[in-house]
Amino acid sequence: MSARDGRLGVGVIGRGRLGPVLAAGLAGAGHAIVGVEAAEGAERDRVEALLPNVTIATAAQLVERSELLIIDVDDPRSLEPLVDALTADRAWVAGQLVMHTEAGFGTALLGHALDQGVIPLSVHPAIDVTGSSLDLQRLREAWCAVTAPRPVLPIAQALVVELGAEPVVIAEEDRPRYAEAIATATDFTHSIVRQATGILAEIGVAEPGFVLSSLVRSAADNALADANPVVVEPPTDPEDPE
Known part of the structure; x- marks a missing residue:
């Protein structure tokens, strides 16, 4: 970070949907956006909707210019080859x-x-990414998995807080299981909603997604509440000698 004001020059490479969202969130916290890697067409339109007048640059240029480089790829299999290159x-x-x-x-x-000499950080927001400004609101209600060497873990946590989210530390060896949990929740939700709305569409219900929206949200909220039971401590007896 800049010794003068703690602000960073942020660049984004990898051409995934989440990177520009994180850049927009950090810009809102006062960081400067150096640029984003993006192709012509719909991808560039999406980036510029989030970051008006942003500089579009190559990965090599952004690596050279950025104090914080965000790598967000559209296919997990391409991350390691990109880093290796x-x-x-x-x-x-x-x-x-x-x-x-x-x-x-x-x-x-x-x-x-x-x-x-790089300082490595891994941050994953537990949201279903759209690549739009909607994700900025969702970030403010989200938890982010953070993994980093212990001396620099506070940096990753601070960046998450600046995005408006809450950090949860996940150990290096537990990241595959974390990813499994995220994929299970995401894939199952999409599958069940498609199946349920399909049934309603078959019986002639118009806009079945809107019809089920309150039900799905309330059912998810109740299931999540059940997964986090409130522990009530027993009252203390004022005459108890302890």
């Missing part, structure tokens, strides 16, 4: 924060980049 090119900048957003990985895959 940048490492082989010796593209990293010493002292640079490098944060990826994949649920299933901690910071181990950034290991070789450490030799070039």
Whole structure:
């Protein structure tokens, strides 16, 4: 971070949907957006809707210019090859924060980049990403999995708080199981909603998604409440000798 004001120059590479959302959230917290990697067409339109007048640049340019580099890929299988290619090119900048957003990985895959002086962070928001401004609101109601070496873990946690979210620390070795939980909840929800709205559509119900919206939200809220039972402490007897 800048020694003067604690603000960072943030760049985004990888062309995923979440990276520009995080950049927009950090911009709202006062950080400067260096630029975003984006292709022509719908992808660029989506990025510019979130970040008007943002600089579109190549991955190499953004690595060179960014104090905080966010790597957000559209396919988890492409994350490690991208990191390896940048490492082989010796593209990293010493002292640079490098944060990826994949649920299933901690910071181990950034290991070789450490030799070039980067500070590795892994942050994954537990939201179903759309790539739109809607995600900014959802971030303010979300938890983010954070994984980082202990000395720099507070940096990852602070960035999450600046996004308006809450950090939850996930150990490096537990990231695959965390990703499994996220995928299970996301895939199951989409599948059940598609099945239920399909049945209503078959019997002629117009806009079945709206019809089920309150039910699905309340059922999810109740299920989540059941997963977090409130523990009531027994009252203390004032005459108890303890």
